[in-house]
Amino acid sequence: MTHSNNTVLTRLNQLQDNGRQQLICGGLKGIEKESLRIDKNGLIAQTEHPRALGSALTHPSITTDYSEALIELITPPFADVRDTLNALQDIHQFVYDHLDSEILLSSSMPCGINGDDSIPIARFGSSNIGRMKHIYRHGLWHRYGRTMQAIAGIHFNYSVPEALWPVLHAQEQSTLTLEQFTSASYFGVVRNFKRIGWIILYLFGASPAICKNFFKTRPSLMGQFEEFDKGTLYHPYATSLRMSDIGYKSKNQGNLKIDYNSLTGYVDSLCKAITTPYPEYEKIGVLVDGEYRQLNANILQIENEFYSTMRPKQIAESGEKPTLALKRRGVRYVEMRSLDLDVFQHIGISEHTARFVEALLLTCLLKDSPPFTEHDHQINNANQLAVANKGRQPGLLLRQAGKQVPLQDWAHDIVDSMLPVCAILDQGLADKPYEAALNYQRQRVDNPDLTASARILSAMRETNQPFARLGLQQSAEHAQYFKQQTLDSETTERFNQLAEQSLAKQKDIESQQQLPFDEFLKHYFAQTQL
Template sequence: MTYFTNKLSTRLDQLLANDHQHLLCGGLKGIEKESLRIGKDGFIAQTPHPTVLGSALTHPTITTDYSESLIELITPPFADVKDSLDYLRNVHQFFYDHLDNEILLGASMPCGIDGDESIPIADYGSSNIGHMKHVYRHGLWHRYGRTMQAIAGIHFNYSVPEALWPILHQQENSPLSLEQFTSEAYFGLVRNFQRIGWIILYLFGASPAICKNFFKSRPELMAQFEEFDQGTLYHPYATSLRMSDIGYKSKNQADLKIDYNSLSGYVSSLSKAINTPYPDYEKIGTVVNGEYRQLNSNILQIENEFYSTIRPKQIIKSGEKPTLALKKRGVRYIEMRSLDLDLFNPVGIDEAKARFIEALLLTCLLKDSPCITDEDHQINNANQLAVANFGRKPGLQLNKGNQQILLSDWATEILEAMQPVCAVLDKDNTDKPYSTALAQQQLLIENPDLTASARILKGMTETQLPFSRFALNKSAEHARQFSLSKLDKIHTQEFTEMAKISLAEQKDLESQKQIPFDDFLTQYFSQQ
């Protein structure tokens, strides 16, 4: 098994030898940021998705995730991540300019909830596609409970610079077509990230504590935690409980063997899960008393139900299955999904973090990436869970190639492997933003107390506040920052127009004659 070393990869060696290294620069970066809308009293908003923000069904930038109250803010992809972050700040400002009585929760783990019934499921209107999205979420409720679905995070979308692919294809004398080569290279990136993606949880995890009311529908899970106070549970060395077994991990999916060794294997294994009945879900029923409880009773209703830290993606056409888009047109970009909201940042992510992630993903592309076995998958998963629950524990060891290694030693190796990539990405920039971002993360490896997870627990201890109140206070600080400024007229007009257009598009969609919903689902799932 080949793992990261601090030696240059063959791919990067050849790029440097032929003076093509500049082609690594300028890959597109997009950010998707989820946040719970909460009232100033700290409780989850019971109001519908605000009309002033547009239609959650058709708006390209402002939508909802699981809940009507779980807003999702999406940036277009930009070559410079500064532009992605500027756009994210602008859409936050637009939100705060138009909503006086609500704020966005800055923490990933939900606060201000009172059991599943307090979390309103997202509504997308009366069209068949809108109804399908709503029924899918009903299915998630019956399968996993609503509370787990109210967890928020950031998805970092990245596409490798298009001009790089023909050069890599040529220098490796690949017998594959350019599209096939590109997809297989993306899968190599994905496999490498699965091996070392735990470093994201260590460096940027920001969910070491959790409200007791998170477990109202699953009280049996509380015993595994220590009590911080009457309202808060925690692990003293946790980094990201969001990415632990009580968060985005699903025991229902533990035995799924999704194949990441090729595009065809991935599509085939994911499709199999979508088409394989699951006895526990059959007991729920699909249509009960004339109402849909879920889209189907299979292991997965649709592709999005599969929880993974990173996904290969293709831009889908209206009503197209994601697996079909991949099968037809290959991989277009990847979606990295393991990033917690940064409670100390008004938009949940900063520039240094984004630059580090870009460099890490590129390093994953450039390094050798052997196929993953079932044993490798179990090791990767165990490493991730260990870091999520105990990542800052002194002397914590992980499994690297069936050998135990200190987390700090392995993390340092990974950062050393990223140095040449960061140097290339910095180009002639005298500020060296990528190398600077890398150096900042090295400090967190040397001193775990500097991580966001440690700072949250320290802040709770010093203020003697439960997690919910600490998170609410930070969120209110962010809201106050936005209240001190206003979005400029040009961007305000842009977002206002986008909202109007999206509402008109939903109205137009719903005015069209709809085929029976049963027939719509049959057509959707029969796509070949």
């Protein structure tokens, strides 16, 4: 018996004793999905973000991430995850209706790139906030290279049902204010997810291989991989190389001691990283020959530079620092960032996956969540790297509660612990979709060959294709799917209006008198008032 099952769903037991368990249903789910625009030859697009899609600076649903070619599609949050996925489908359809000959790459790991210079950095116009977003990305280039920033993924945003908080607050007789209790509970979710979040990589990881050209700017990293073919490197049992140390992780961030035990600790430790100079970045310079190379020379330029599998979030007002938004208004939702794009799904994620993730996050809320120690951080990171690099390896052992346990045993415990949550979420639903999602993933715990990462490698072997060609083939199939679909006129008109409104909003921002940029930055980083 592992620690996972020993940590009982204390909160759920109390809710059931009081007949209030249905309050866990109806939390809001939103999805952010990144994809590289590529041309018909599979090369990263060199064109600007299509104007017909609106302004990347101000559009609520269609923007860009690091690169001008790295489009990001954002759904509103919905209580029913089917509504979330339908919204993602509609946004995809509208985008495809305006892509001309380009398509969206279906894989997380980029292939059609030729060194850093082939990756155009996103531009957001001439306003101070637009310039700041562009310069921040320049800083990422100088710090980590552009290639790493072209990796795509899916972020799953989840907020607990608002009606649940006062009930939990009362039944635990908390002396905290409701807002403080809510934030503390969200940090409990984050800690529990970090303990067991490796299961996301095992089940849904879809980046077991990498194109060799990914390493053009970092050839020294190629030696750690096996060669699949002339164009592809891989680890035989890898699940998500996107989430390994060749993906987003960096040496200086590996030494950060971000505190997940409280909102105050989290904000203070993140602010320290944003205000502490880093010698290697000081060598890059900030303002060189009249041009900004980065926003500052600190360990992190801004909060978003800190990569984490999960972020506690509050909706920031325009120009407001994310840490200040958290400090002022507490945690509003969590952003889970571990999902690779599912190359076999035309919108990059399935309903099974979304329901499993929701149930897992609720389970993380309802379980006890002891504070982290520094040792816990090390163990959690080691488990994540092990699963990313070799998660399907037979007999793989992970570290848990001071001992080594087989991955499959622990995974079964996690799935079993989700059963009561899924049963409640399924009440009133004839098809029991949450239980079905759980059973679907249980099969993948029992048989690693059914996971997306294994299926990708199997398809590459069966068709004798490199990773790049498989990704391009899947991308073309998804593009063809959307070309055969049509968006109803009402939805099309709504998206057209959103695009026009976003362009007008950017124009309005740029027409207003701007502070000198140096002064704007100074004001932005000086924000400390509650």
